[in-house]
Amino acid sequence: MAHVNGPTGPGERLTAMLHRDPGESAHPLRADAALAAGAGLLGAAIAYADTAMRPDALGWALLAGAALALVARRRRPMAVLAVVVACIAPYQLLDNAHMGPMPIAMTAMYTVAVTGTVRRAATVGACVVGVAVTGMSFNGVHRAFDVFRTSGWLVAALVFGVALRNSRAYVAEQRAIAARETERKLTEERLRIARDLHDLLAHSITLIGVRTSVAAHVLTATPDRLDRAAVAAALDSIADTCREARAELRTTLTVLRADEHGPLPDLTGLPELARTAKAELTVATGGAHVPPAVGAAAYRIVQESLTNAVRHAGPDATTRVRVEAVDAVLEVTVTDDGRGGAAGGSGFGIVGMGERARSVGGTLEAGPRPEGGFEVTAHLPLLPRLDDHPLEVTA
Structure with a gap:
């Protein structure tokens, strides 16, 4: 049972009495x-x-x-x-x-x-x-x-x-x-919870839907020559996605219960994220130090952008992700050459990405490309610092 400590000394009791409304x-x-x-x-x-x-x-x-x-x-x-x-x-x-x-x-x-x-x-x-x-x-x-x-x-x-x-x-x-x-912080916390759950569930459910469609196609396309290995691979990937979503949801809930910023995904998870979404990835942070909050924001922006691309760009579209540090700013760019329909969704994903960018003092722009497709660009400020092992990834 929680106890609230009131004034103990005579001086504290007198001060509390004087500042208390007579009514x-x-x-x-x-x-x-x-x-x-x-x-x-x-x-x-x-x-x-x-x-x-x-x-x-x-x-x-x-x-x-x-x-x-x-x-x-x-x-x-x-x-x-x-x-x-x-x-x-x-x-x-x-x-x-x-x-x-x-x-x-x-x-x-x-x-x-x-x-x-x-x-x-x-x-x-x-x-x-x-x-x-x-x-x-x-x-x-x-x-x-x-x-x-x-x-x-x-x-x-x-x-x-x-x-x-x-x-x-x-x-x-x-x-x-x-x-x-206090009310403002509670509101911000509710928005943060909504963003985390949206990013987590939307991405995982989209991947499960795509892989389920693949399995269904394999089962119905050639029923006489059933590719059991392909079906098993699709079902295994669905199970893996469910386990990953459950683990990430558990991590998110642990952070919320602790009321602090615990372990969140950062740039090191981008290669696996891009591989899962079959996207081309380039990460070049050079000698810049990426703060955990900025890394988490970049990860979530890329995750949401890839989810939108899978949903709206079309099956034959190519998605490219580039994350690089330029003049103390982490630039995140996600483009696809698909139908450019990501802007036609509910809008909550793009709004959430914008809020994540602003939460670390950055900006975000999203919209159709003139040459076709869709592009998301975020500029997230960071502090430069030399690092003995800069992250250079090309996938």
Whole structure:
């Protein structure tokens, strides 16, 4: 069973809590009630410590009312702030301990800032500070300076709320980007699987069909003089093709299960591929190093091109394959002199070849030749490197 590791340390838990959307809390009412109780108790402790301006019974009631309003802060932040201001304004006018309501007021201001826009936070902050300055100025000019001093705490709560809101928005955006990137990679992986299965099955099924037709022709053409050896050879070749397809399919599935690029066919498999399709092959890589991804792309492009040629070029057509390295580019050319009908297929094969070429930063062109037949040309970039044993093959 898989386990997802969550935040372990206090710092990580605090960071996760700050970046979590308030609406995602499992028990929002319980959390807000606990916060209201904490802010109320802290404010009461501050007010009680001020022996010169300790609140009277009405002051304590107003302080308790402001703290109680915080229970609904998540659902109605602006209404809660209005109630808090309505309770704190007479509390301050009655000349109670001025710093007592500060935790409650800061919590309400922070909630407005973290749940709304910057414009709303700035407007609310200006109004609340203005109301506080105006109200306290009735108690004497020296009280206004106290309000200016405590207003800094309110502004700090607003700034913190706005900053945290922006941080949460940034985290949410990054998560959305990561989700889109994951979806893009999954889509690319599905396309890659489709290409691999198409290349594998289309090539193998085409060869099986051709060889089955040969066997059927031998059986029906001269039934009196049955060439048992030819029939046996055709059936053996069909069995060999089935075994090869099964082995390659197993390899492909192993790579997919491992979620990594495992062993894929490269240029060394081209001679056997060309021999099976009865094509003329020339491979000349010189001293260039062919990366595995480029080699696999070239192999698949040649394989698909030969499959199309077998299907559409006609039985008497000649197919030529040339793979050579020219100026740090691997050029793959597959031509036939048949009917040129490869372009008339479903198109998925040519689309897949184009995707394979683009996957390694290359290009591909495919279409009928002016002199007849069909041609596929791919240019796949590679890095040149001297090699003690360059590959030179002519078949």
